[in-house]
Amino acid sequence: MTNRRSFLKGAAVAPAAALATPALAQSTITWRMQTYAGPALAAHVIDPAIAMFNKIAGDRMQIELFYADQLVPTGELFRAMQRGTIDAVQSDDDSMASPTEVTVFGGYFPFASRYSLDVPVLFNQYGLNEIWDEEYSKVGVKHISAGAWDPCHFATKDPIRSLADLQGKRVFTFPTAGRFLAQFGVVPVTLPWEDIEVAVQTGELDGIAWSGITEDYTVGWADVTNYFLTNNISGAWAGSFFANMERWNELPEDLQTLFRVCCDQSHYYRQWWYWGGEARLRVHGEKLQLTSIPDAEWAEVEKAARVFWDEIAAESETKAKVVAIFKQYNEDMEKAGRPYRYT
Numbered sequence: 546m547t548n549r550r551s552f553l554k555g556a557a558v559a560p561a562a563a564l565a566t567p568a569l570a571q572s573t574i575t576w577r578m579q580t581y582a583g584p585a586l587a588a589h590v591i592d593p594a595i596a597m598f599n600k601i602a603g604d605r606m607q608i609e610l611f612y613a614d615q616l617v618p619t620g621e622l623f624r625a626m627q628r629g630t631i632d633a634v635q636s637d638d639d640s641m642a643s644p645t646e647v648t649v650f651g652g653y654f655p656f657a658s659r660y661s662l663d664v665p666v667l668f669n670q671y672g673l674n675e676i677w678d679e680e681y682s683k684v685g686v687k688h689i690s691a692g693a694w695d696p697c698h699f700a701t702k703d704p705i706r707s708l709a710d711l712q713g714k715r716v717f718t719f720p721t722a723g724r725f726l727a728q729f730g731v732v733p734v735t736l737p738w739e740d741i742e743v744a745v746q747t748g749e750l751d752g753i754a755w756s757g758i759t760e761d762y763t764v765g766w767a768d769v770t771n772y773f774l775t776n777n778i779s780g781a782w783a784g785s786f787f788a789n790m791e792r793w794n795e796l797p798e799d800l801q802t803l804f805r806v807c808c809d810q811s812h813y814y815r816q817w818w819y820w821g822g823e824a825r826l827r828v829h830g831e832k833l834q835l836t837s838i839p840d841a842e843w844a845e846v847e848k849a850a851r852v853f854w855d856e857i858a859a860e861s862e863t864k865a866k867v868v869a870i871f872k873q874y875n876e877d878m879e880k881a882g883r884p885y886r887y888t
Contacts, residue, residue, distance in 0.1 A: 570604040572604075572605075573604050573605065573606060573607055574605065574606040574607075574795075574796070574800070575606070575607050575608075575609065576606070576607075576608045576609065576632035576633055576788075576792065577608075577609050577611065577616070577631050577632050577633075578595070578608050578609065578610050578611065578631065578632060578633040578634065578635070579610075579611040579612070579613075579615065579616050579617065579622060579625075579631050579634055579635075580610065580611070580612060580613065580634070580635040580636070581613055581619050581622070581635060581636040581637070581640055581641070581738070581784070582612060582613055582635070582738075583612055583613045583738055583739060583764060584612050585763055585764045585765070586760060586763055586764050587610070587612050587613075589763065589814070589815070589818055590635070590694070590811065590814075590815060591610065591635050591811060592610070593810070593811070593814060594807045594808065594810050594811035594814070595608050595610045595807070597807050597810060598803060598804060598807040601803060601807075602800065602803060605800065606796075606800055608633070611631075613737075613738040613739065614737050614738060614739060616630070616631060617630070617631070618737065619636065619640050619641060619737075619738065620640070620641065620642050620735075621641075621642075622634045622636055622640075622641035622642075623641040623642055623643040623644070623686070623787075624642075626686060626787060626788070626789050627684060627685055627686055627789065629789050629791070629792065631789075632788060632789050632792045633786065633787065633788040633789070633792070634786070634787045634788075635784065635785075635786050635787075636651075636784060636785070636787070637651035637652035637719070637782060637783060637784040637785070638650065638651025638652070638785070639651040639652035639653075639719050639720050639721050640652055640719060640720070642720075643681075643684070643686070644684060645680040645681060645683070645684060646680055646861050646863035646864055647676060647677055647680050647863065647864075647867060649721050649857055649864065650721075650783065650864075650867055651721075651783055651784065651785070652719040652720075652721060652722065652782055652783065652784070653697040653718075653719050653721065653722045653778060653779040653782055653783075654721060654779065654783070654871075655721075655722065655725045655778050655779060655850040655853055655854075656778065656779060656847055656850040656851075657779060657783075657871050658693070658779060658780040658781045658783070659780035659878070659886065660780050660781065661693035661694075661695075661696075661780065661781040661815075661816055661819060661820060662693070662816070663693070663780060663781060663874070663878070664691065664692060664693035664781050664783050665691070665692060665693060665812065666874070667870065667871075667874055668691045671870050671873070671874050672870055673691070673867065673870060674688075674691070676863065676866065676867060677691065677785070680863065681787065682790070685789070685790045685791075686787050686788070686789065686790055687787060687788045687789070687790050687793040687794075688785060688787055689785065689786040689787060689788060689793075689804065689805060689808060690785060690786045690805060690808040690809065690812065691783060691784070691785040692783075692784065692785070692808075692811070692812030692815065692816075693781035693782065693783065693784075693812070693815065693816065693819075694756075694781060694782035694783075694784055694815055694819060695756050695757030695759055695760055695781065695782060695819040695822075695823065696757045696777040696779060696780050696781055696782075696823065697718075697719075697722060697754055697755070697756070697757070697777050697778050697779045697782065698754065698756070698757055698758065698773060698774055698775070698776070698777045699716070699752050699753070699754045699772075699773070699774040700752055700753045700754075700756075700758075700761045700766055700767065700770040700772070700773050700774075700833065701714065701716075701751060701752030701753075701770055701771070701772050701774070702745065702751055702752060702769075702770055702771055702772070703751065703752075703771070703772065704771075704772045704834070704836045705752075705772065705774045705836055705838065706836050706837070706838060707838055707839075707842060708729055708838060708842055708843075708845065708846070711726070711729045711730050711731050712729075712730035713730055713732060713751075714730070714731055714732065714751040714752055715732045715734050715749070715750050715751045715752075716731050716732065716733060716734060716750065716751060716752050716753065716754050717733075717734050717735075717736060717741050717744070717750055717752075717753045717754070717755055718731075718733055718734075718753070718754040718755055719755065720733075720735075722754060722778060722779075725778070725849075725850070725853050726754065726778070728849060729846065729849075731754075734749070734750055736749075736750075741753060741755075741766065742764075742765050742766060742768075742769050745766070745769040745770060746769050752770060753766055753770065754778070756782075757777075757819060757822075757823050758773050758822070758823055758826045758827060758830065758833065759818070759819050759822030759823055759826060761773065761826075761833065762822075762826055762830060762832065767830070767832040767833050768832065770833065771833065771834060772833060772834050772835075772836050773827075773833040773834070773835055773836070774836055774837065774838065775827070775835055775836070775837045776837060776838050776843050776846075778846065778850070786804075786808045786811075854868050854871065854872070855868070
């Protein structure tokens with residue numbers, strides 16, 4: 546891994562250079578940004594937004610983009626950004642191990658959302674933006690914008706058709722998702738993102754609970770797994786754009802606005818890319834066979850999630866506030882009925 550990271554770190558200049566203006570003025574502001582995503586996935590979840598920013602900003606500012614683990618391991622992203630080694634990050638709170646009260650809610654917090662639109666509504670209309678801003682301001686990081694990615698499903702070598710089939714399965718997943726799934730016999734495994742495909746091939750992993758079917762096909766995981774479980778533990782990954790607070794405050798207001806607009810463009814792109822991809826690949830994809838756990842049995846997992854919520858809420862006042870928002874939001878959606886919730 547050390548040799549590979551050294552190689553990737555040197556190679557990182559190539560994708561960054563592709564997004565930057567060839568000849569920069571001496572006064573050009575330059576940022577280094579790292580995403581949680583590998584190159585194949587980054588082509589959709591971040592490349593277009595950064596290319597757009599660089600094109601519009603021109604000689605005023607350029608962002609060099611690095612992919613998963615190229616500068617630092619994903620679990621060290623927060624610390625690297627906090628101390629200024631990296632200027633900006635695209636990740637979920639959970640994966641980058643941020644030391645905040647809201648970290649547990651990043652990535653896939655079990656059953657907090659059913660659809661991707663739930664995430665921006667929770668942040669923009671139900672108060673999560675204000676809580677995230679306050680928490681990250683305490684630790685010298687600017688929380689810029691949150692958005693939704695894909696739902697969380699299992700892609701496995703062997704079929705999953707009941708909860709019993711989860712017993713003993715070694716699965717690559719997010720920290721909080723793994724903590725929740727452990728009660729059903731899942732063995733959470735943490736590995737560098739670029740090692741996952743090989744780990745499935747060698748038997749070190751039995752499966753992946755890190756994404757929906759769109760990513761399984763995009764990053765190559767559909768080539769090493771055989772089955773896709775249609776039940777999910779979350780309707781959408783919650784991730785964000787972050788920046789070192791000093792670097793952010795140094796930017797002129799118009800460049801801050803431009804960065805926010807490009808983040809919003811990224812969020813919009815993912816809304817339709819994932820939403821369409823999840824359906825299209827279930828119907829037309831030829832690499833993964835679909836399996837399902839019966840609704841009555843899966844209801845046990847949903848019930849366990851509410852118990853898990855209360856356990857998290859008991860840990861701090863801020864966590865209790867976030868959980869209360871999730872409960873209120875889901876209650877509102879259920880009362881609203883179709884198309885917001887189907888009973």
